Amino acid sequence: MILDAKKLTFQYGQMRVLHEVDLTIEPGITAIVGPNAAGKSTLMKCLGGILKGDGQVSLDGEDIAQWPTMQTAQRIGYLPQDFAPQAILTVFETILLGRLNTLGWQVSDDDIERVETMLAEMHLEEIGQRRLDQLSGGQAQLVAIAQALVREPEVLLLDEPTSNLDLRRQFEVLSFVREWTRQKEAASVVAIHDLNLAARFADRIVVMSEGQVHSQGVPAAVLTREMIAEVYSVASHVVVEDGETYIHVTGTLPAQ
Numbered sequence: 225m226i227l228d229a230k231k232l233t234f235q236y237g238q239m240r241v242l243h244e245v246d247l248t249i250e251p252g253i254t255a256i257v258g259p260n261a262a263g264k265s266t267l268m269k270c271l272g273g274i275l276k277g278d279g280q281v282s283l284d285g286e287d288i289a290q291w292p293t294m295q296t297a298q299r300i301g302y303l304p305q306d307f308a309p310q311a312i313l314t315v316f317e318t319i320l321l322g323r324l325n326t327l328g329w330q331v332s333d334d335d336i337e338r339v340e341t342m343l344a345e346m347h348l349e350e351i352g353q354r355r356l357d358q359l360s361g362g363q364a365q366l367v368a369i370a371q372a373l374v375r376e377p378e379v380l381l382l383d384e385p386t387s388n389l390d391l392r393r394q395f396e397v398l399s400f401v402r403e404w405t406r407q408k409e410a411a412s413v414v415a416i417h418d419l420n421l422a423a424r425f426a427d428r429i430v431v432m433s434e435g436q437v438h439s440q441g442v443p444a445a446v447l448t449r450e451m452i453a454e455v456y457s458v459a460s461h462v463v464v465e466d467g468e469t470y471i472h473v474t475g476t477l478p479a480q
């Protein structure tokens with residue numbers, strides 16, 4: 225399973241935000257990091273076929289622009305940054321909706337079972353019958369992730385999935401996504417601001433800066449104080465201990 229972007233260029237009106245991005249996404253977790261407005265969300269939308277720019281996005285050699293929308297949604301799961309819950313649905317119904325592409329409007333026992341399993345695995349059973357407008361922001365975010373996962377896509381694109389979550393939930397969700405990704409031999413692409421979380425959970429990191437790939441590779445190779453100074457203009461200490469990378473922002477700005 226390889227998701228490949230070739231010379232991906234995208235502009236909103238006259239403003240070009242992606243410049244000939246070449247990127248190969250392999251099975252495992254890829255974290256997309258970079259400053260605000262670097263083009264991360266736009267890149268995710270192009271990879272998911274939500275936006276169509278110039279250049280090509282292909283999954284296992286097939287140009288996704290040629291696929292019917294249903295096929296793209298089935299094979300490439302996409303969770304937007306600004307997931308807006310449909311208030312009239314319950315948590316259970318919302319997650320079940322994730323299965324509907326594959327089944328027309330028929331709901332089978334297998335689908336119900338998968339939703340129940342997902343609720344259990346994500347510790348959401350207690351709120352299964354609650355309406356979405358009665359959830360906290362973090363709970364709604366977990367439901368959105370569950371809806372994307374229950375579809376069992378080959379590629380999962382999560383745009384800032386942990387932004388509303390407390391510390392423990394951030395770890396739980398990313399551990400769950402990592403486990404799911406390994407089990408299914410899928411590829412997950414996670415746009416995320418927290419470099420320490422990216423270091424801990426990602427197999428590879430792609431640094432976006434001003435609409436281009438600044439650098440990419442394994443966390444320890446990419447997350448250097450030089451990269452952080454260059455891309456974020458922030459001074460930091462980067463410590464690698466027992467194969468884990470830890471970033472301490474020193475709170476000072478490097479000389480311009």
Ligand SMILES: Nc1ncnc2c1ncn2[C@@H]1O[C@H](COP(=O)(O)OP(=O)(O)OP(=O)(O)O)[C@@H](O)[C@H]1O
Nearest residue numbers: 236239241258259260261262263264265266267305
């Ligand atoms: N729908 C839109 N119409 C016009 N410009 C847009 C639109 N969406 C994003 N932009 C612009 O495109 C650029 C890249 O935005 P994008 O959301 O891809 O960045 P990002 O790296 O995800 O940022 P953040 O970390 O703040 O979420 C920004 O300058 C943004 O203002």
